[in-house]
Amino acid sequence: MEIKLRYVNEQDKWIIYNWSNDVTTRKMSFNSKEISKEQHDLWFESLLASSRCWIAELAEGSLPVGMFRVNGEGIVGISVSGDYRGKGIGTSILEEAIKLLEREKEIHHISDLVAFIKIVNEPSISLFKKAGFGCEGITEYSGSVCYKYVYKL
Ligand SMILES: CC(C)(COP(=O)(O)OP(=O)(O)OC[C@H]1O[C@@H](n2cnc3c(N)ncnc32)[C@H](O)[C@@H]1OP(=O)(O)O)[C@@H](O)C(=O)NCCC(=O)NCCS
Numbered sequence: 001m002e003i004k005l006r007y008v009n010e011q012d013k014w015i016i017y018n019w020s021n022d023v024t025t026r027k028m029s030f031n032s033k034e035i036s037k038e039q040h041d042l043w044f045e046s047l048l049a050s051s052r053c054w055i056a057e058l059a060e061g062s063l064p065v066g067m068f069r070v071n072g073e074g075i076v077g078i079s080v081s082g083d084y085r086g087k088g089i090g091t092s093i094l095e096e097a098i099k100l101l102e103r104e105k106e107i108h109h110i111s112d113l114v115a116f117i118k119i120v121n122e123p124s125i126s127l128f129k130k131a132g133f134g135c136e137g138i139t140e141y142s143g144s145v146c147y148k149y150v151y152k153l
Pocket of ligand 1: 024025080084086090092118122123124
């Protein structure tokens with residue numbers, strides 16, 4: 001499935017809020033509680049300021065279908081809109097994001113990409129393995145037992 005990545009912008013705020021509070025996304029996140037609008041306000045401001053979050057569209061300017069982000073330590077996050085899961089979009093987002101970060105790693109000061117994935121999150125494990133991330137074992141992250149997957153840019 002072909003997708004285009006673009007930087008996140010202010011207009012994406014509430015669609016990302018809805019994705020974040022999706023039942024599966026909360027279950028697979030390390031903080032599984034529902035996110036309030038106030039919490040989202042603060043988190044979204046820092047996301048915009050980080051310049052390390054991209055939105056996926058099926059065609060330029062079309063409805064957002066997913067998102068990829070990476071923090072200053074290389075820890076990544078990915079999500080696909082509920083209606084679009086299981087169609088290969090997550091795979092395309094991760095492939096495109098890796099290509100982009102291989103080109104721009106100096107700009108973003110990142111050398112390794114790290115994914116902490118809950119053991120029950122089968123779609124995510126398949127996704128990261130297929131993209132070439134290697135499993136570095138089981139660890140504890142944010143109070144949960146999870147896998148650590150790493151990709152060297
Ligand atoms: C994880 C996520 C981003 C995957 O995106 P997606 O577009 O559904 O993924 P794809 O369609 O590209 O499929 C990726 C792999 O997952 C597998 N998969 C998809 N849905 C699945 C399901 N319900 N159960 C098991 N495997 C599943 C696919 O078969 C594929 O593996 P394969 O290529 O080896 O067959 C998406 O499910 C999501 O947003 N989940 C909630 C948030 C989340 O868990 N984020 C990751 C946190 S680490």
